[in-house]
Amino acid sequence: MNRILVWDIPTRIFHWTLALSFSVAFLTAESERWRDIHVYGGYLALGMIGFRLLWGVIGSHHARFANFVRGPAAVIRYLRSLISDQPEHHVGHNPAGALAIVALLVLGLGTGISGWMILNEIGGDVFEELHEGLANTMLAVVIIHILGVIVSSRLHRENLVGAMITGYKNGHDDV
Amino acid sequence: MSIRILAALAIATAGAVVSSTAAAISPAELQTSLAAEARQADPAFREFSAQRGETFYRAKHGGDWSCSTCHTDNPAMPGNHAVTNKAVKPLAPAANPDRFTNPEKVAKWFKRNCNDVLKRACTAQEKGDLVAWLLTVKP
Numbered sequence: 001m002n003r004i005l006v007w008d009i010p011t012r013i014f015h016w017t018l019a020l021s022f023s024v025a026f027l028t029a030e031s032e033r034w035r036d037i038h039v040y041g042g043y044l045a046l047g048m049i050g051f052r053l054l055w056g057v058i059g060s061h062h063a064r065f066a067n068f069v070r071g072p073a074a075v076i077r078y079l080r081s082l083i084s085d086q087p088e089h090h091v092g093h094n095p096a097g098a099l100a101i102v103a104l105l106v107l108g109l110g111t112g113i114s115g116w117m118i119l120n121e122i123g124g125d126v127f128e129e130l131h132e133g134l135a136n137t138m139l140a141v142v143i144i145h146i147l148g149v150i151v152s153s154r155l156h157r158e159n160l161v162g163a164m165i166t167g168y169k170n171g172h173d174d175v
Numbered sequence: 176m177s178i179r180i181l182a183a184l185a186i187a188t189a190g191a192v193v194s195s196t197a198a199a200i201s202p203a204e205l206q207t208s209l210a211a212e213a214r215q216a217d218p219a220f221r222e223f224s225a226q227r228g229e230t231f232y233r234a235k236h237g238g239d240w241s242c243s244t245c246h247t248d249n250p251a252m253p254g255n256h257a258v259t260n261k262a263v264k265p266l267a268p269a270a271n272p273d274r275f276t277n278p279e280k281v282a283k284w285f286k287r288n289c290n291d292v293l294k295r296a297c298t299a300q301e302k303g304d305l306v307a308w309l310l311t312v313k314p
Binding site for chain 1: 256257259261277287
């Protein structure tokens with residue numbers, strides 16, 4: 001076991017900036033008094049997601065989608081292993097975490113684009129409903145993601161939150 | 176693939192949106208349901224007052240905003256958002272026939288805007304008085 005750099009700086013900055021911008025946009029959604037801050041939060045989230053989609057292709061090993069996005073069979077196998085004696089361990093994103101990442105990117109993109117359409121009065125009332133529905137679904141996935149981080153950190157005896165701050169994890173670098 | 180799961184999620188969201196879109200109503204029908212609500216809250220309720228509605232619209236209710244802050248002194252005219260300065264479509268049905276025809280939209284915007292102006296929910300009496308006055312405003 002070595003201390004190895006798993007998350008590069010752009011991935012970490014992206015993660016926490018997206019978390020912050022989504023929180024700000026969600027918390028300022030219900031009042032016209034915060035409408036400008038809400039919109040800035042949305043633009044920041046959209047910019048971050050745009051960057052992450054690019055970084056998922058050109059970033060360092062563990063940031064690239066090809067190296068962590070897996071099909072449903074891998075997700076089910078991983079989740080099953082969590083209740084067994086030998087939980088599967090992944091140095092990079094685990095398959096369930098990867099699914100949460102893809103869902104959050106797609107939901108964030110949809111929420112941001114529908115919000116921009118409402119702001120510019122393109123497309124009508126149905127986008128207000130869609131914007132709220134997508135944002136609420138995104139919050140649900142965020143909660144599942146956080147619960148997953150807690151469960152995985154305990155089962156694998158590693159600090160995943162710390163790793164997303166420092167970038168380092170303990171593991172065998174199989175890259 | 177996870178793409179298929181996301182497609183299912185998108186379809187479910189779209190379905191929820193479509194099923195939640197209620198049939199259009201007239202402002203008169205809205206007033207009928209607000210009157211029933213007002214009567215339930217206060218058995219002494221008689222009718223809505225356009226005059227009380229106008230006073231309510233122009234009052235600041237102890238805060239720094241009134242309805243007219245964004246919707247202007249004449250709700251038949253386009254308004255300006257107090258924070259973003261973006262255009263707000265006229266509020267009076269005579270100038271904008273789409274107003275007060277979608278019960279969900281009415282509920283959503285009364286909830287948001289009453290919190291912004293009064294820092295509480297509006298009563299059915301207040302909503303009905305306001306709509307009664309807005310229906311008398313001509314462009």
